[in-house]
Amino acid sequence: MAASNDGGDELGALTAENEIPVLPVQVITRPYMLQQIRGPGSPTVHNLELETMIVGRADDAEIRIGSTALSRRHMRLERYQGGYRALDLDSSNGVYLNEVRVFSAVLRDGDTLQLGNAVFLFHEGK
Amino acid sequence: MAFLVRFWGTRGSIPTPGRATYRYGGNTSCVEIRNGESLFICDGGTGLRELGVDLIKRSSAPISAHLLFSHMHWDHIQGFPFFAPAYRPQNRFCIYGTHPGDTRFHSLLSGQMRSAYFPVDFSELNAHVDATDLGPDGARDIEGVIVRCFEQKHPGLSYAYSLEKDGLKVVYATDNEIDLTLTDPTQPVREPNAPRLIPGKFIEFCRNADLLIADGQYTDAEYLKCTGWGHARATTVVDLAVQAGVRQVAIYHHDPMQSDRDVEAKIEVCRQRAARFGSPLFVFAAREGIELKVN
Ligand SMILES: [Zn+2]
Ligand SMILES: [Zn+2]
Numbered sequence: 562m563a564a565s566n567d568g569g570d571e572l573g574a575l576t577a578e579n580e581i582p583v584l585p586v587q588v589i590t591r592p593y594m595l596q597q598i599r600g601p602g603s604p605t606v607h608n609l610e611l612e613t614m615i616v617g618r619a620d621d622a623e624i625r626i627g628s629t630a631l632s633r634r635h636m637r638l639e640r641y642q643g644g645y646r647a648l649d650l651d652s653s654n655g656v657y658l659n660e661v662r663v664f665s666a667v668l669r670d671g672d673t674l675q676l677g678n679a680v681f682l683f684h685e686g687k
Numbered sequence: 688m689a690f691l692v693r694f695w696g697t698r699g700s701i702p703t704p705g706r707a708t709y710r711y712g713g714n715t716s717c718v719e720i721r722n723g724e725s726l727f728i729c730d731g732g733t734g735l736r737e738l739g740v741d742l743i744k745r746s747s748a749p750i751s752a753h754l755l756f757s758h759m760h761w762d763h764i765q766g767f768p769f770f771a772p773a774y775r776p777q778n779r780f781c782i783y784g785t786h787p788g789d790t791r792f793h794s795l796l797s798g799q800m801r802s803a804y805f806p807v808d809f810s811e812l813n814a815h816v817d818a819t820d821l822g823p824d825g826a827r828d829i830e831g832v833i834v835r836c837f838e839q840k841h842p843g844l845s846y847a848y849s850l851e852k853d854g855l856k857v858v859y860a861t862d863n864e865i866d867l868t869l870t871d872p873t874q875p876v877r878e879p880n881a882p883r884l885i886p887g888k889f890i891e892f893c894r895n896a897d898l899l900i901a902d903g904q905y906t907d908a909e910y911l912k913c914t915g916w917g918h919a920r921a922t923t924v925v926d927l928a929v930q931a932g933v934r935q936v937a938i939y940h941h942d943p944m945q946s947d948r949d950v951e952a953k954i955e956v957c958r959q960r961a962a963r964f965g966s967p968l969f970v971f972a973a974r975e976g977i978e979l980k981v982n
């Protein structure tokens with residue numbers, strides 16, 4: 562509801578001296594993130610900005626983890642319904658979402674992903 | 688060949704959108720089970736709508752699927768009128784009855800699309816939607832997958848289905864108040880930690896399943912207020928799975944009053960129970976949007 566403006570006195574009180582300053586509107590955006598909390602290279606944070614990203618020990622993986630416990634191309638992250646989903650690329654040691662071995666999963670804020678000895682926290686963007 | 692099992696709806700009774708159910712999901716019963724090119728769909732709750740959208744996105748090839756319904760309560764059929772592939776002439780769907788000549792599910796599905804309930808009539812679905820059945824023994828080889836059914840305890844009856852191929856087995860068993868079928872239904876209150884004796888026939892039906900998806904709607908406390916409503920205590924599902932030598936069990940058909948935290952607390956109690964029995968059983972919560980490879 563807009564403030565009532567039928568009281569002339571109230572309107573009159575808004576003078577140049579006591580007017581609330583209007584700040585320029587700023588949209589704060591936080592990217593989707595994969596925060597590595599365990600395993601080689603941790604702690605670190607990877608911003609997720611591409612449509613698809615490979616996580617693995619391959620040199621050309623977008624998120625590279627130097628561990629033989631991971632397959633070369635272990636997991637793909639891809640944009641899905643405005644967020645991300647994870648897909649196991651038939652890795653040897655699997656993808657565990659909050660301890661459940663999954664073949665694919667739509668990710669939610671706060672999810673834990675374990676790939677070999679690397680553990681990640683997924684953070685949704687804003 | 689592996690089974691790929693994807694959850695499209697895991698909620699019981701009524702959809703529950705919103706932040707409190709964001710992680711485990713608010714859509715009602717629908718599970719996709721694939722084996723090679725064969726596609727099975729267990730129940731058509733509201734999760735079926737999104738599965739339909741996804742199927743169309745995956746490929747432009749004709750879609751053929753086998754629909755297995757546990758029963759016809761609303762939360763298991765509501766997605767069907769919104770299942771977009773059913774409106775396309777190149778697609779084919781088989782709806783299975785549980786015994787020869789049983790076309791109940793086909794006719795009840797078409798019933799929910801009469802004009803008083805829904806603007807589009809069943810006859811306007813352009814896909815081939817055929818009524819068929821599982822045969823005299825309630826078991827049938829469908830594209831090399833052996834599908835069996837089992838009658839369950841639920842108001843108006845419901846059916847569990849097992850799918851087997853190449854030594855792998857997935858069981859879908861929802862809307863089943865197994866607590867009322869226990870040899871001694873009062874035992875869980877008297878001796879909550881003692882193993883509950885599940886009827887042998889149902890144990891055999893679930894025997895050695897690699898994945899059991901089972902109605903575990905209630906916590907022990909909730910069940911006492913909802914006895915007779917047709918759903919199980921999650922802890923009793925643990926006993927079934929342990930006694931049947933199941934590898935992993937997805938607790939399914941979450942109560943609409945349960946938040947994500949409530950679901951997690953329910954699962955924790957189930958895991959502690961399995962551990963107390965010294966069982967290697969893995970218990971987890973069925974969650975919308977996850978896919979498992981059963982191999
Ligand atoms: Zn139900
Ligand atoms: Zn029901």
